[in-house]
Amino acid sequence: MPEATLKPGEEALEHSAELIWRNVHPAWIDDGALTSQVFRPTPKDHKKLSGARQRMVTASEHFKEFTKDLELESAGVWAISAGEALDSGVRGVYDAESATPPDPCPTGHTFIDYREVSGSRARKIGSALRDLAEARGPQHTAD
Amino acid sequence: MSDEREDAAFGTLRLVGGRYSSFGLPVGAVAELQRYEKLLERVANRLYLQENPRRRRVPRGFGDLMDLRLVAIGEGSVVPVLSRTRPVTDGLFPSVDWYDESRRLINEALREISDSNRVPSRFPRSALGDLAQFGRSLRDDERIELSGVNEPVAVLDPGTRTRIAALAQIDEIEIETTVLGQITGLRSDPQRFDLVLIGQDRYKLQGAYSDPAMWGVLRDLNGFAYTAPLSSLTVVAKQNRDGDLIAIVDVISIEAALPPRWAARIAELAQLQDGWLPPSTEAPTRGVLDVTEELLLACVDDNLPRPSIYPSGDGGVQLEWRAPGYNIEVELLNDGRVELAWFAEMSDETEEVEYAVFDAEDILQFIKRRMNA
Numbered sequence: 001m002p003e004a005t006l007k008p009g010e011e012a013l014e015h016s017a018e019l020i021w022r023n024v025h026p027a028w029i030d031d032g033a034l035t036s037q038v039f040r041p042t043p044k045d046h047k048k049l050s051g052a053r054q055r056m057v058t059a060s061e062h063f064k065e066f067t068k069d070l071e072l073e074s075a076g077v078w079a080i081s082a083g084e085a086l087d088s089g090v091r092g093v094y095d096a097e098s099a100t101p102p103d104p105c106p107t108g109h110t111f112i113d114y115r116e117v118s119g120s121r122a123r124k125i126g127s128a129l130r131d132l133a134e135a136r137g138p139q140h141t142a143d
Numbered sequence: 144m145s146d147e148r149e150d151a152a153f154g155t156l157r158l159v160g161g162r163y164s165s166f167g168l169p170v171g172a173v174a175e176l177q178r179y180e181k182l183l184e185r186v187a188n189r190l191y192l193q194e195n196p197r198r199r200r201v202p203r204g205f206g207d208l209m210d211l212r213l214v215a216i217g218e219g220s221v222v223p224v225l226s227r228t229r230p231v232t233d234g235l236f237p238s239v240d241w242y243d244e245s246r247r248l249i250n251e252a253l254r255e256i257s258d259s260n261r262v263p264s265r266f267p268r269s270a271l272g273d274l275a276q277f278g279r280s281l282r283d284d285e286r287i288e289l290s291g292v293n294e295p296v297a298v299l300d301p302g303t304r305t306r307i308a309a310l311a312q313i314d315e316i317e318i319e320t321t322v323l324g325q326i327t328g329l330r331s332d333p334q335r336f337d338l339v340l341i342g343q344d345r346y347k348l349q350g351a352y353s354d355p356a357m358w359g360v361l362r363d364l365n366g367f368a369y370t371a372p373l374s375s376l377t378v379v380a381k382q383n384r385d386g387d388l389i390a391i392v393d394v395i396s397i398e399a400a401l402p403p404r405w406a407a408r409i410a411e412l413a414q415l416q417d418g419w420l421p422p423s424t425e426a427p428t429r430g431v432l433d434v435t436e437e438l439l440l441a442c443v444d445d446n447l448p449r450p451s452i453y454p455s456g457d458g459g460v461q462l463e464w465r466a467p468g469y470n471i472e473v474e475l476l477n478d479g480r481v482e483l484a485w486f487a488e489m490s491d492e493t494e495e496v497e498y499a500v501f502d503a504e505d506i507l508q509f510i511k512r513r514m515n516a
Binding site: 027028031033035037042044072120123127128131 | 420421423451455470486
């Protein structure tokens with residue numbers, strides 16, 4: 001599968017058990033079930049779904065940064081592994097130390113790269129990653 | 144008059160279609176028989192006075208000639224068998240059976256209105272309002288058939304009622320109907336409420352309720368603007384000649400349209416504001432929430448399981464059904480588009496459909512087809 005070119009300083013996560021964190025908005029949980037949209041980019045994401053890598057930040061630190069520093073809503077942190085991303089047809093890309101990091105740039109910022117994925121496949125991949133994250137369970141929850 | 148009384152069958156009245164396809168007289172139809180009795184009396188009174196122009200009122204005891212009774216339910220559709228218990232007269236009203244004349248004239252009027260869109264000249268104009276009220280509870284698939292021994296059948300259905308209203312130049316007729324909407328205002332004195340009807344136009348009706356006990360139920364379903372739960376009301380309503388509802392006269396019954404867990408989730412989504420998912424994700428619009436409720440109602444009617452209900456990151460609502468082996472997603476977007484997707488978990492099989500406009504039936508067929516595959 002062709003891959004989008006990485007910018008200087010961006011690092012594609014290898015196939016491993018390292019987790020990629022995702023904060024989940026409370027509205028995206030219904031009766032305890034996550035929507036597949038948690039792991040599918042919206043138009044504002046420009047096909048780069050924001051998260052953070054386990055090696056640089058813990059789930060609770062990521063949650064705290066998201067809710068306190070960035071003042072965004074989160075019900076908690078769920079996760080997929082870098083290997084699960086690759087097996088599903090996407091990849092994690094660490095870009096916090098790249099030449100052009102995102103703004104804002106939470107610690108360990110890593111995006112799930114959907115740039116080479118068509119719209120219909122994105123839905124299916126999002127659903128599959130959601131199932132994996134649910135099976136793993138929340139890695140940190142709001143008090 | 145003598146004290147003796149005699150029973151006699153009083154014409155034939157059949158209730159056909161819809162609710163009357165099953166045996167037994169629905170309790171709500173008793174009101175229809177009451178309206179028929181009132182109409183008979185009104186027309187009989189006017190006929191008597193037409194024939195006796197020097198009289199200003201009907202004679203005392205005139206109403207005793209009526210005494211219409213429901214004595215049985217006959218077979219074939221629903222046939223309430225009406226019998227008239229009338230006193231044996233000693234000559235005070237010697238030769239004319241005014242009530243039977245009334246019955247025949249009502250039937251004649253219905254036949255002529257259906258055939259020629261005309262009211263017989265003998266039919267009292269002052270009774271046209273009562274004629275227009277008869278059949279108020281009829282649904283679109285129901286009708287009343289009236290006849291007598293060796294008499295042709297006269298039919299009253301919702302179409303006939305509309306014609307009667309036009310001929311009588313009645314701008315409004317009363318109907319019994321079920322409406323879906325949100326109660327956004329409620330008062331106890333006078334007993335009134337505001338109802339916003341579901342649908343594209345979302346127009347507001349003023350309503351009244353006569354039973355004070357209805358207050359508690361209305362209050363439970365009352366809400367602020369579009370956060371009020373969707374309610375299903377059976378009402379008596381005024382309808383204009385174009386068929387539009389213009390007011391609710393009384394509430395017969397009311398209940399939440401959606402099951403509580405379904406309605407509660409919609410209420411949660413209705414609280415979201417633009418920017419709920421930073422930086423700029425639109426909250427579901429009221430229009431999208433309305434069509435979502437309409438689709439969910441269709442799912443309830445078809446006994447489908449409750450989907451998971453979420454706001455869409457693209458602005459709108461996403462419904463998800465997850466089952467072993469497959470997922471179904473329905474995305475209802477603020478711009479009116481609908482995206483449907485089914486995909487198998489263990490293979491690359493998928494089906495995606497996009498509609499430019501919302502149609503609950505199309506969406507429901509997709510969901511059911513994929514659930515049953």
